[in-house]
Amino acid sequence: MSKLVVVFHTLSFIIGNLLGTSYSIHLFYRSIAEKKFDTIFPAFIGVLIINLPVIIVPVLSSSITNNDDLGSNNWFSNTLFYLIFFGVGLKWTKSWWGYLVELESDNSSNTLPNEGAILFPNTKLKEAIYELCSSAGMLDVELYLCREKQINGYAKARLIGPKSIVISEGCLHLEWEEIAAIIGHEIVHLRLKDTTALSALWRIIGVLTIIFVFIGYMLLLELLYYLFPLIGNLFGIISLPIVLMYEIGMLTFMIIDNRRYWYQIQELRADRLSCQLPGVTLEGAIKVLKKLKAQEDNLFENLSWYQKLFLRYFIVTEHPSIDRRISLLEKYKKWSLIDYIIHYFQITKWFFFGRGWNGR
Structure with missing residues (x-):
């Protein structure tokens, strides 16, 4: 034995x-x-x-x-x-x-050189981007160009200090409404301090909020039982299974690894809020996401099964599935608190049905 x-x-x-x-x-x-x-x-x-x-x-x-x-x-x-x-x-x-x-x-001959970002050259495109930033109230931002052939963009900032937006050379071949969508997305990240230490604080507050919501629910249930026994019983029977599933599941998820969830929330929120900025269109955001999807599909198809599995379940990815992002923009609704709950159930579904943490 x-x-x-x-x-x-x-x-x-x-x-x-x-x-x-x-x-x-x-x-x-x-x-x-x-x-x-x-x-x-x-x-x-x-x-x-x-x-x-x-x-x-x-x-x-x-x-x-x-x-x-x-x-x-x-x-x-x-x-x-x-x-x-x-x-x-x-x-x-x-x-x-x-x-x-x-x-x-x-071992690969296809690896691109890792060259640093440079200040964006003085062109009409730079003027248009700064005008977009200005109309969105982002006046103190530096613009950089990254020598990367893929379509890419990201924001960098400290809690107090300079802010910068970096786009890749691959973005220069896009239409203006697609570039505007990328810039708008990064402006939202800068506005909401997503790239600073403050975002980690928000994650902690999020977990505490979940705990206090659950405590508040239990106190409300106890009060209803005391004042109106019949209503309290009905309310508990109807809502308790759903609330317990949400609270226990969310807490478990947060304890295991809260970064993936909150990073993806930041991306989905930036997608939605950027479409409300002057000069940024919903159509432009969808078009550039579709090009990003084609770019990602091309890279993903060249990976072996074990590399795909590792990326799905082990790597802390900031972005959710592009298919999911496109789908949400095509059914556009303003960002609300309910989206936090919806994405929790979505990411849990991905995890248990073989699509990892990001649904790819």
């Missing part, structure tokens, strides 16, 4: 570490097949390091199963250690994934 338990402990780790194992073997095989001798040895080291615990886990498992003090002879203890070894496998993959990505970038 103890040998069988050791086998299952080892299998639990192997399953948890499957993505790292697959990626490392793929890179090693690719280096040999393409005769890239400068990366064969680092790729081989990657295979050894990522799979080394497969030798260690059986030894560790044997010591656990032979130790009566750990209570390893009952089903609960064994199940607990299966989960522990599976979790260690996941963590081991995540710890070494950066090394594999860096190794693949060295």
Whole structure:
């Protein structure tokens, strides 16, 4: 029986570490097949390091199963250690994934040079962008150009200090209404301090709000029971299952990792609010998102299954699915508090139905 338990402990780790194992073997095989001798040895080291615990886990498992003090002879203890070894496998993959990505970038001839942003040249486009910023009340912003061929844009700011918007060279080939949509999106981020430490404070306030809403609900329910027993019972029966599902689920999600949810909320909110800015059109926002989707699809299709799975579940992604963003803009409604709840259920649905945290 103890040998069988050791086998299952080892299998639990192997399953948890499957993505790292697959990626490392793929890179090693690719280096040999393409005769890239400068990366064969680092790729081989990657295979050894990522799979080394497969030798260690059986030894560790044997010591656990032979130790009566750990209570390893009952089903609960064994199940607990299966989960522990599976979790260690996941963590081991995540710890070494950066090394594999860096190794693949060295092995790829398609990697773009990482060049810094420069001040945006004095052109009519720059004047038009500054006029858009001015009409939105954003007067103290610097504009930069990033030498990147892909369509991209982002904002940078401190709580007190200079603000900047960076767009890539890939944006220069867009129509004006598409560029305006990108700039408007970043203006909203700057207005709402999404790129500053204040956003982390809002996340904490969000979690506390969830707790206090639940406490308030329970107090209201108790008051109704006391004053109007019949109404209180009906109200509790109808609403309690929904509220409990929302509150417990949201709290669990926040405790596990609240960053993905709040980052995606910031993006969805910026999409919606930017369309209310003067000079930014809903049509322009949808058009540029569709081009971003085609760009993302092209990059995503070239990834292996284990890379896709890792990106869906392990990487902290700021942006939700572009399909979701387009769909919400096509059914445009003003941003409201209900959108926070809707997106919680959406991201939970993505997670449990194989689409990761961002629905990609």
